[in-house]
Every structure is written in structure tokens, then in C-alpha cells.
Amino acid sequence: MADHRQFCTFFLDDRFFGVEVEKVQEVIRYQVFTPVPLASPVIRGLINLRGQIVTAIDLRRLLLIGDRTDDYRPINIVVHTRQGTFSLLVDRIGDVLDVDHASFEHPPDTLEGIARELIQGTYKLQGRLLLTMNIDKLFNPALLNRSREATKKTES
Amino acid sequence: MDEIIKEFLTESQEGLDQLDNKFVVLEQNPEDRETLASIFRTVHTIKGTCGFLGFSHLEKLTHAGENLLSLLRDGRLRFTQDMASALLNMLDAVRIMLSAVEQTETDGDQDYLDLIEVLNRLKEGGPAPPPVSKPAPPPEPVVQLDKRSLPDPDEPPAPADELLPPGSVFLLQPPPASEPLPTEPDEPPIPASELLPPGSVFLLQPPPAAHEPSPPTRKPEPATALVESAAKPAPERPSAPPVAGGASVTDTSIRVDVPLLDKLMNLVGELVLARNQIVEYTLIQENPQLVAASQRLNLITSELQEGIMRTRMQPISNIWAKIPRVVRDLALSCGKQIRVEMEGKETELDKSLIEAMKDPLTHLIRNAVDHGIEMPAVRQAIGKPEEGCLLMRAYHEGGQVHIEIADNGAGLNPLKLRTKALEKGLITPERASTMSDQDFRRLIFLAGFSTAEKVTNISGRGVGMDVVKTNIEKIGGVIDLESELGRGTTFKIRIPLTLAIVPALIVTSGGERFAIPQVNLLELIRVNEEQRDAAVEYVHSHPVYRLRGKLLPIVYLNQELHLTATARVLNIVVLQAGQHQFGLVVDQINDTQEIVVKPLDKVLQDIPVFAGATIMGDGRVALILDVLGIAQRAHIISDSHDHGGSTQLQEGQNLKTEIQTLLLVRSPGNGRLAIPLGPVSRLEEFEPDQVESAGEVDVVQYRGHILPLVRLRDVLGDRRPTSRPAPTENGAFTTPLLQAIVFGDGVRRVGLVVDEILDIVQDVFETKGRSTRPGIAGTLVIQGRVTEMFDVQSFLQRVAPLLALAEET
Numbered sequence: 001m002a003d004h005r006q007f008c009t010f011f012l013d014d015r016f017f018g019v020e021v022e023k024v025q026e027v028i029r030y031q032v033f034t035p036v037p038l039a040s041p042v043i044r045g046l047i048n049l050r051g052q053i054v055t056a057i058d059l060r061r062l063l064l065i066g067d068r069t070d071d072y073r074p075i076n077i078v079v080h081t082r083q084g085t086f087s088l089l090v091d092r093i094g095d096v097l098d099v100d101h102a103s104f105e106h107p108p109d110t111l112e113g114i115a116r117e118l119i120q121g122t123y124k125l126q127g128r129l130l131l132t133m134n135i136d137k138l139f140n141p142a143l144l145n146r147s148r149e150a151t152k153k154t155e156s
Numbered sequence: 157m158d159e160i161i162k163e164f165l166t167e168s169q170e171g172l173d174q175l176d177n178k179f180v181v182l183e184q185n186p187e188d189r190e191t192l193a194s195i196f197r198t199v200h201t202i203k204g205t206c207g208f209l210g211f212s213h214l215e216k217l218t219h220a221g222e223n224l225l226s227l228l229r230d231g232r233l234r235f236t237q238d239m240a241s242a243l244l245n246m247l248d249a250v251r252i253m254l255s256a257v258e259q260t261e262t263d264g265d266q267d268y269l270d271l272i273e274v275l276n277r278l279k280e281g282g283p284a285p286p287p288v289s290k291p292a293p294p295p296e297p298v299v300q301l302d303k304r305s306l307p308d309p310d311e312p313p314a315p316a317d318e319l320l321p322p323g324s325v326f327l328l329q330p331p332p333a334s335e336p337l338p339t340e341p342d343e344p345p346i347p348a349s350e351l352l353p354p355g356s357v358f359l360l361q362p363p364p365a366a367h368e369p370s371p372p373t374r375k376p377e378p379a380t381a382l383v384e385s386a387a388k389p390a391p392e393r394p395s396a397p398p399v400a401g402g403a404s405v406t407d408t409s410i411r412v413d414v415p416l417l418d419k420l421m422n423l424v425g426e427l428v429l430a431r432n433q434i435v436e437y438t439l440i441q442e443n444p445q446l447v448a449a450s451q452r453l454n455l456i457t458s459e460l461q462e463g464i465m466r467t468r469m470q471p472i473s474n475i476w477a478k479i480p481r482v483v484r485d486l487a488l489s490c491g492k493q494i495r496v497e498m499e500g501k502e503t504e505l506d507k508s509l510i511e512a513m514k515d516p517l518t519h520l521i522r523n524a525v526d527h528g529i530e531m532p533a534v535r536q537a538i539g540k541p542e543e544g545c546l547l548m549r550a551y552h553e554g555g556q557v558h559i560e561i562a563d564n565g566a567g568l569n570p571l572k573l574r575t576k577a578l579e580k581g582l583i584t585p586e587r588a589s590t591m592s593d594q595d596f597r598r599l600i601f602l603a604g605f606s607t608a609e610k611v612t613n614i615s616g617r618g619v620g621m622d623v624v625k626t627n628i629e630k631i632g633g634v635i636d637l638e639s640e641l642g643r644g645t646t647f648k649i650r651i652p653l654t655l656a657i658v659p660a661l662i663v664t665s666g667g668e669r670f671a672i673p674q675v676n677l678l679e680l681i682r683v684n685e686e687q688r689d690a691a692v693e694y695v696h697s698h699p700v701y702r703l704r705g706k707l708l709p710i711v712y713l714n715q716e717l718h719l720t721a722t723a724r725v726l727n728i729v730v731l732q733a734g735q736h737q738f739g740l741v742v743d744q745i746n747d748t749q750e751i752v753v754k755p756l757d758k759v760l761q762d763i764p765v766f767a768g769a770t771i772m773g774d775g776r777v778a779l780i781l782d783v784l785g786i787a788q789r790a791h792i793i794s795d796s797h798d799h800g801g802s803t804q805l806q807e808g809q810n811l812k813t814e815i816q817t818l819l820l821v822r823s824p825g826n827g828r829l830a831i832p833l834g835p836v837s838r839l840e841e842f843e844p845d846q847v848e849s850a851g852e853v854d855v856v857q858y859r860g861h862i863l864p865l866v867r868l869r870d871v872l873g874d875r876r877p878t879s880r881p882a883p884t885e886n887g888a889f890t891t892p893l894l895q896a897i898v899f900g901d902g903v904r905r906v907g908l909v910v911d912e913i914l915d916i917v918q919d920v921f922e923t924k925g926r927s928t929r930p931g932i933a934g935t936l937v938i939q940g941r942v943t944e945m946f947d948v949q950s951f952l953q954r955v956a957p958l959l960a961l962a963e964e965t
Contacts, residue, residue: 034668034777037717038763046769046777051426053769053777055757084757 003101007123007132009094010077013065017090018097018123018132023079027093030073031056044089049078056087057138063115082136099123099130107131158261160477164205165258166409168250171198175247179240186235195243196225202250208481211263214253220275221246227279242274414507417468424457424464425657425752431457432749432773461657465506472550472559473501475514479521483546486525493532493543494525503550505557509651512631513559516624520561520647521546523620528565528645538642540564556675557653562646568639570596577602597639598735601625629784632658632675634732650675660751660780662772663729664744666719669778671751671770672740676731676783680745683726691726701728701739709738711790713781716765733787740786749773753780765789818945819897820914820938824869828914828943830936835899835948839913842894853958856907858898864958865896867909871951872931899952906955915939 007018008027033045033056044058056076060067068074074089103124111119117137123130175198182191203218221243227233249268256264431453438450480496487494505513529535529544536542549560570593577583577599583591600621628635633651652658652675660671661680681703683691692699692710699710708730714721723743730739751770760766764785772778786792816832819839823829846856847865854865896907917938933947 032776034769034779036760036763036766036779037666037668037719038765039760043759046779048771048775048777051429051771053754053756053771055759083759086757 004098005101007097007099007130008077009097009130010075010088010090011092011094012060012063012090015065016094016128016130017059018094018099018130019077019079019088019135020132021096023081023135025078025080025085028076028078031076031087047076047087049085049087052085054078054085054087056089058089060089060091062138063118064113079135081138086135086138088135088138097125097130099125161209161257161261162409164209165254166411168202168205168254170411171202172247172251172254174198176244179244179247182235183237183240189229189231192225192229192235196222196229199225206263211253211257213265213267214250214257214263217246217249217253217268217272220272220279224275224279233279239278242271242278245271246275412467417464420464421468424461427457428461428657428750428752429771429773433775436773465653465657466504468507469504470507470510471501472503472505472510472513472557473498474510475517476501476548479517479548482518482521483525486522490526491531492525492529494529495543495545497545497547499548500550501548503552503557505651505653509557509631509653512627513649513651516627516635516649517559517561519620519624524561524563524565524645528563530566534566552653556650559649559651560646561649562644564644567641567643567645568597568600568637569641573597573599597637600637601635601735632673634675636735657750657752659748660770661729661748662746662778663713663727663742664746665713665721665742666717667722667743668719669746669772669776670713670742671749671778671780672729672731672783673767673780674748676733678730678732678737681726681728681730681739682745683728685724688724688726703730703739709790709792710741711738711786711792712741713786714741714743716786716789731783731787733783733792736787736792738787738790738792751778751780817916817918818938819916820943821868821895821897821910822912822914823944824872824911828938828941829868829872829910829946830917830938830943831897831908831946832948833916835952836897837900837905838898840896840898840907842896842907844894847894856896858905858907861905863896863898863905863907864955865894865907865909866955866958868911871908871954872929899948906952906958908951 006021008021008024009016009018011017028049031047031049033047035045036043042057042061044056044061046053047056048054058074059065068091072091074091075093076087077090077093078085078087100123104121105124106121107116107119118133120132120134123132175195178191178195182188182195185191199218199222203215203222206214206218224233224239224243228235228239233239246268249266249271253263253266256262434450435454438447441447476498479498483494483496524546529546530538530540532542535544545564547560547562547564549558549562551558573596574583574588574591577596578585578588582599582602601624602622625635628649628651631651633649635647635649637645637647639645652673659674661674661677663670663672681701692701694700695707699712700707701710702708708728710728712721713719721743727742727745728739729742729745730737749772751772753768754770755761755768756763756766765782766785767780767782769777769779817834818830819833819836821829821831840858842856842865847854848857849855850862850864854867855862856865857863894909895911895913896909897913898905898907900906931947931950933945933949935942935944937943
């Protein structure tokens with residue numbers, strides 16, 4: 001494994017996340033999306049990415065962080081995964097960071113549930129932690145369904 | 157030239173070009189079965205087609221080759237170089253004949269008997285042609301062959317001349333290394349088939365390209381010229397002049413990869429969308445130049461779209477062409493006389509649709525021949541002409557392709573269908589009493605339905621029409637039938653012209669736009685605000701609308717999709733879902749539009765109400781409704797499958813689309829288990845102290861008989877840890893009453909004791925996963941929970957001895 005890796009970073013609430021930069025196709029501003037009724041609540045809708053229809057996944061809902069206020073317009077990070085192209089809805093976009101792999105650590109055992117599967121590990125940066133995501137795991141339907149149930153539970 | 161012959165030539169040339177490479181691959185790796193099989197297929201195709209077209213020489217030769225190849229493919233012979241040689245020899249002969257076909261529409265006079273004999277001999281595993289030395293031809297052989305075996309033009313034709321493409325002979329003769337070369341001119345001529353190791357021949361010579369004029373073997377003059385040119389030392393190919401002017405077939409048509417066409421089609425789809433956007437935008441501008449430009453763009457795009465679509469279009473005759481033959485063979489085998497008539501065979505539709513229609517059409521034809529048209533004697537007796545008629549019509553109407561298959565046979569007898577359906581338990585008597593004749597006729601589309609008195613090898617197993625229907629619906633089509641007793645039956649199929657761009661109705665519901673494919677659309681109804689409340693009536697809380705005196709079930713799209721309604725007027729879109737009509741209430745009806753269908757992502761594909769998505773003129777995405785999916789969700793479709801008295805419920809294969817009634821019970825370890833209610837006769841409760849034992853079996857006295865009891869946890873095994881205390885021996889159950897599910901009838905009964913009965917559900921269930929342990933037929937999701945499906949069949953088999961016990965008492 002290379003010593004340095006690059007991550008495209010973003011924020012959900014005040015949490016700091018990163019996905020490997022090679023997986024990211026582009027970052028685009030808020031797009032109007034068409035909601036898909038009956039779909040998992042994690043799926044916020046479909047966006048038109050220059051003629052290609054892309055499914056937008058709300059990372060807040062997936063990670064069970066509370067919803068944004070209604071007028072907050074999330075940013076799309078378009079990523080390539082083994083399951084195809086998806087858009088991740090995030091709050092704010094950060095820089096592309098070059099991190100030293102030596103600062104990597106696996107997630108603590110206290111992390112559980114969906115977050116445990118999605119969060120690959122953390123990079124201990126100056127003053128904060130960068131959580132990296134395994135986006136290939138993100139779009140597995142079983143996971144989406146489970147988060148649907150989890151959402152229901154938190155709602156009720 | 158005949159279209160079929162042209163196609164045959166292009167196809168065969170292409171096949172042959174690939175074969176050369178494949179033989180080379182094969183020679184490096186003789187064990188390569190896959191390559192062998194693909195060679196076999198190509199040769200087989202050529203053989204099949206030329207047999208059909210009446211090129212008997214060609215057929216005989218390829219047949220011999222095919223025989224050898226089939227043995228090789230099955231591994232009964234080892235691929236040797238001799239075989240490669242002979243087969244390549246055959247390829248070249250085939251090429252020559254093909255060019256003869258191209259020029260003269262016959263396959264020439266040559267029958268290549270020697271080559272056939274060689275192939276046959278190889279097939280027997282018999283003596284191969286003489287030992288082959290490695291083909292390393294020094295220049296001398298040219299001369300030797302020249303001297304020795306090239307026949308004088310005046311002499312009777314030597315075998316070599318017959319066997320090989322004459323132009324190449326001199327190039328090809330390697331010296332048989334082990335034998336002294338025969339140099340005496342007066343030695344008896346050795347047959348070319350023995351003399352020449354044919355393989356080396358063709359490995360040395362590049363195959364004649366398809367478009368190069370090859371010697372027309374039937375004309376004497378060029379043949380002589382060839383021999384002359386062969387006598388020249390320079391190994392040049394003779395350049396015989398093309399017989400007729402005009403480009404050969406392979407020049408005027410090119411083969412294009414279907415993926416490339418698909419890509420073009422996609423791009424045009426994008427262009428259509430961009431065009432829609434520009435046109436929409438232009439409407440709000442007041443710039444005449446922009447308007448003019450956008451109109452031009454509009455026109456060009458439409459034409460381009462049409463053009464691209466046409467590249468994928470093929471006449472329906474492509475699949476119809478084979479039908480007369482099929483009908484003839486079938487008619488002969490059942491002793492009937494049938495004439496086939498076709499109308500509109502030039503009607504074009506998308507290639508993928510043509511492919512998809514092949515099987516359903518063949519099936520309908522077989523059915524018509526086998527069941528539809530009566531035996532000649534019967535026909536005569538009722539005053540019909542002995543010869544039955546099968547009419548196939550195709551035409552375009554309303555942006556769709558209509559296909560009709562009509563026979564003038566016996567027609568469908570509604571009464572007979574009714575009896576049969578009742579007999580098979582497909583409908584209940586109550587339901588039968590409310591059905592119209594047309595409803596009965598449509599029963600033939602149900603799975604497991606067959607009215608044929610006996611199962612023939614053509615049809616009658618009852619797995620036909622439902623498959624036809626499913627296949628047609630899969631491509632967005634609709635099938636219906638008309639029939640008159642004694643007059644015949646007509647099947648009417650409507651399919652879209654193409655799958656990629658479809659006309660659709662755009663509606664709004666809950667503030668979102670949805671597209672409804674027009675193929676499902678029947679009519680639109682608008683009810684004013686004042687009349688709205690009176691218009692919708694209720695049948696036991698199910699809304700209906702009176703449409704010309706008949707009750708139309710109503711489905712609210714907002715409710716089905718959990719959206720919020722906004723409309724004050726009632727907009728009803730009347731839709732056809734399979735055999736059923738229903739009204740879909742939407743907030744607003746916008747307009748019709750050509751939309752480009754884009755598939756949904758995998759994570760969304762398990763939502764059955766959407767068929768895909770499209771991009772609207774304003775650049776936003778709209779979902780395309782799957783009318784069948786909505787009907788299923790709203791339980792419209794379930795009406796057609798009568799489930800009440802169904803004894804057909806068997807786990808596994810039928811799960812996919814059938815409505816089922818399932819009993820949900822808690823399985824050991826707090827899981828959920830679904831038991832099909834079909835085979836269940838009763839649910840009973842017993843006091844634990846009623847349980848007695850007979851030998852090792854727990855039994856209770858039940859209706860004057862002894863009912864053996866089996867516990868679910870014994871059937872499935874208590875695999876998972878459970879929080880509940882495991883029952884001790886002798887029926888110390890934790891519940892005060894024993895819940896037993898009684899299977900079977902009369903005295904042959906068995907009770908399955910379960911911990912708790914949770915619910916009874918009725919729906920279309922789809923098996924999601926395979927069985928993970930014995931006793932389980934699969935897993936599915938019911939009420940949002942993963943549920944295992946109990947395998948009743950295997951359970952009943954397992955408890956068969958107990959049933960016997962019950963019987964004896």
C-alpha cells in the first residue's frame with residue numbers, strides 16, 4: 001500500500017469524511033432531484049447528470065445523522081462503484097487531502113451498525129479525524145434496506 | 157437476387173472468415189472444445205441454410221464436414237492435422253461454391269465427391285490420407301507438380317482439378333518426404349485426394365477473399381484458362397473477369413455491431429431530449445431566428461431519429477419466412493391440410509422485438525395447427541373446406557405493430573374451457589358464474605391450462621399460452637384473442653415499434669410527473685369537482701367508477717405511491733393491465749410525449765411499480781409507471797387468479813406471480829415461517845393433556861380418528877438458539893394450547909404443531925432467496941420481514957408413514 005493516499009473530503013453536519021479520490025467522478029452543486037416513491041428513504045431521488053440518470057443517496061440518512069433543514073441544498077459527489085454510478089448527497093465539500101497511511105487506524109470497536117460497515121477507518125489528522133468510507137459497500141441493497149428499517153426505528 | 161440468398165451469402169462469408177482463424181487456433185490447441193463447437197455451429201448453419209435453399213452439392217459437402225466435426229466436438233475423435241487439412245479443404249470448396257452461387261444462383265456442377273469421401277473416411281477413424289510432412293514447401297514442388305499431375309487440358313479431367321480450387325494447385329504440393337518422388341510421367345496418375353495432403357494446401361494459400369472473383373467452375377473456358385495460368389511458374393492468382401457488372405452482395409451491405417447501433421440509438425435519444433428542451437425554451441423566447449433554428453433542429457432530429465430507428469428495423473418476414481415450412485411439417489405430422497396466408501410481411505419492427513417475438517409466434521402457430529384447425533374429415537362433415545387456413549397479418553397502427561394470427565378452425569368453446577378450469581381448480585364455481593364467455597376464452601392464458609384432449613408432441617401440456625403472454629408482456633406488448641365457436645380463433649398482439657423510445661402520457665401526481673406508456677392506455681376521463689363525490693362509488697370500501705354501465709375499479713396513484721393529493725377534479729386514466737382494466741386517478745393530465753426509456757438503477761429495481769425513468773424537456777427526471785406493477789400492487793390483477801379453492805399451490809416454481817394465501821407461523825428460534833394454505837385442511841387447538849402416544853408418535857383423537865402430531869421444531873430442527881425454554885419430552889409445551897395445522901383430508905391427516913400462528917396473508921409473493929436448509933423451499937419477504945417458505949411437499953413425504961398409521965386405525 002502506498003504511503004500516501006488522496007481523499008476527497010466532505011462534511012456531514014460537523015463530521016469529517018473522505019472517499020478515495022479515484023472513485024470520484026465529479027462534484028456538482030445541488031441538483032433538482034425527482035423523488036422515488038416507495039424506495040428506501042436513503043434514496044433521495046434521481047438526478048439528470050447530462051442525460052444519464054443517477055440515483056442520489058443521502059449519506060445523512062444512511063449514517064442516521066438527522067436530516068438537514070429543508071432549505072439546505074446538499075452537494076452531489078458523483079462516485080463510481082462496482083454497482084454503478086451514484087451521487088452522494090453531502091452538506092459541504094472539503095479539500096482533496098493527501099494523507100499519510102501511517103496515520104490510519106481501524107474504526108474503534110464501539111462503532112456499530114451500518115456505520116461499522118461503511119466506515120473503513122480513520123486517519124488521525126492534525127486536530128481532527130478523517131473518517132473514510134468504503135463506498136463499494138454503500139449500495140448493496142441489503143444495506144439500504146437495513147438502513148430503511150433503522151430509519152423507521154429512529155422515527156418511531 | 158433473392159433476399160434470403162443475399163443474406164445467406166453475407167452470413168456464410170462471415171462465418172468462413174472466422175473459421176480460418178478458428179482452425180488455426182485449433183491446430184495450436186486441438187483440445188479446445190469450445191472452438192470446435194463454434195466451428196461445428198458455423199458449418200451446421202451453412203449446411204442447414206443451403207439445404208433449405210436447395211444447394212444440394214453444397215449441402216452434401218458441408219454435411220460430410222459436419223459429421224466429422226460433430227464427432228470431434230463430442231470428443232469421440234481426436235483432432236489431427238489430417239482432419240484440419242480435409243476440413244480446410246472443405247472450407248475452400250465451400251467458398252468456391254458460394255461465389256458460384258453469388259454469380260449464378262446455383263452452387264455449380266462440382267460435387268466434390270472425393271473430398272466428401274476423405275471426410276467420411278476420417279470420420280470412420282479409418283486410414284487417413286497419406287502421411288503429412290510439415291508444410292515447408294521448397295520452390296521445387298511447384299515444378300514437380302507441374303510436370304506430373306497437372307492434367308493436360310485435353311486429357312479427361314484429373315481428380316485434382318475436381319478436388320481443389322484449380323488456381324491454387326501448383327502452389328500446394330509439398331514433397332512427401334518419406335517417399336521417393338514419382339517423377340515418371342507415365343506412372344498411373346495418383347488420385348489427388350491421396351497425393352495431396354490437403355491441409356498443407358490451404359495452410360499455405362491465403363483463402364480467397366469473398367469478393368474476389370473465383371473461377372466459375374461450371375464454365376469450361378475459364379477453367380482452361382486456370383489450368384494455363386497454373387502452368388505458369390509465377391504463383392499469381394488468375395484474375396478472371398467478374399461475370400456480371402455491379403457490386404457483389406458483400407459490397408452493398410455492411411454488417412454493423414448491434415452494440416454500435418444501440419449506442420447510436422442512445423445518442424439519438426439524448427438528442428431528442430436536448431431537442432425537447434430547446435423547443436420548450438424557444439417557446440418562451442421571442443427571437444425569430446432562434447425559433448427558426450429550433451424548428452430546423454426539430455425536423456432534423458426527427459428525421460435522424462427515424463433513420464437510426466430504421467437501421468434496427470427488420471421486416472417481420474424475417475421470422476415469418478420459416479413459418480410455412482413449420483406449418484407444413486406440423487400439418488403433415490397430424491394429418492391435416494393447412495394453407496398459410498400472410499399479409500403485411502414487410503411490416504418492420506425493431507430487431508430486438510423481432511427476436512423476442514420469435515418464440516411466442518411459433519407457439520401460437522403450433523397451437524393453431526394442433527388445436528385450432530380440425531382434422532380434414534371433421535371439417536368436411538361440418539361443411540368447411542378440407543383445407544384449413546392460417547392467416548397471419550401484420551400492420552402498423554397508432555405507433556404500434558399489430559400482429560394477428562387467425563385460424564378458421566374449431567374456435568374456443570367457452571363451456572369446455574369452463575369445465576376444464578373448474579376441474580383443475582383454476583376458478584371457483586362462484587367465480588365461474590360471474591364470468592362472460594370472453595372471460596372463459598381468456599382462461600387459456602392461465603398457467604397450467606390445456607384443453608387438448610391428449611398431449612401431443614406438439615402441444616397440449618398446458619405450459620404454452622401463459623408463457624406466450626408473459627413473453628409478449630415482457631416487451632411491453634399486449635395479447636388478446638377473439639374466437640367464435642366453429643369459425644376459428646384470432647390472436648391479436650400489439651407490441652411497441654421499439655423499446656427505446658416510446659410514446660407516453662405524462663401525468664402529475666403529488667407534484668411529481670410520471671410517464672405512462674401509451675400501449676397500456678385506453679382512455680381518459682375527467683370528472684368535475686361537483687360530480688366528483690357522486691362519481692366514485694364503493695364496493696365494500698373498494699372504489700369503483702361506472703364506465704358505460706360497467707364497474708371500473710379505481711386506484712389512486714397518490715395512495716399507492718404514498719404521495720399527497722392536490723387535485724380537485726377527478727382525472728381518471730383508464731389502463732389495460734393484462735386482461736384487466738382499471739382507472740388510475742391522477743392529479744393532472746399533462747400531455748403525450750415521446751420519451752426515452754432509461755433503466756433504473758439496480759437498487760431501485762425491486763420496486764415493481766416503475767418501469768424506468770426518463771428525462772423531461774425541462775431536464776428533470778420523471779419516473780415511468782409500470783402499469784402491470786401498479787395493478788399488482790393495487791390487487792387488480794389478483795382477481796384473475798382465483799386463489800380460494802386452489803389446490804395448485806406448490807412451493808417453488810409457481811411462487812413468482814401467483815397470488816398465494818399463506819399462513820404465517822413463528823418458527824423455532826423466533827423466525828417466521830410461511831405455510832401455503834392450499835393443502836391445509838383445518839387449524840385446530842388441542843389441550844396438552846389430550847395428547848396420547850402411539851408407539852413413538854404423539855397422537856390425539858380427532859373427529860373419531862387418530863391424528864398423528866408432528867412438531868415443527870422436529871421437522872426443521874432447532875437450529876438457532878432460542879430464548880424460550882426448549883420443550884421437554886412428552887409434550888410439555890410452553891403454550892397452554894397446542895396449535896396444530898392439519899394437513900390432508902379424510903382419514904389421512906397429520907397435524908403439524910407450531911408454537912404460534914401469527915397471521916394469514918394473501919398476496920403475490922416473490923421468492924427472494926434459495927432454501928438454506930431442508931424442509932424449507934426458499935425465503936421471501938412478507939410484511940417487511942424475511943420469512944421462510946415451508947416445503948409442504950417434502951413434509952408430507954416425510955410424514956407419509958404417519959399418514960398410513962392414521963389410515964390403519
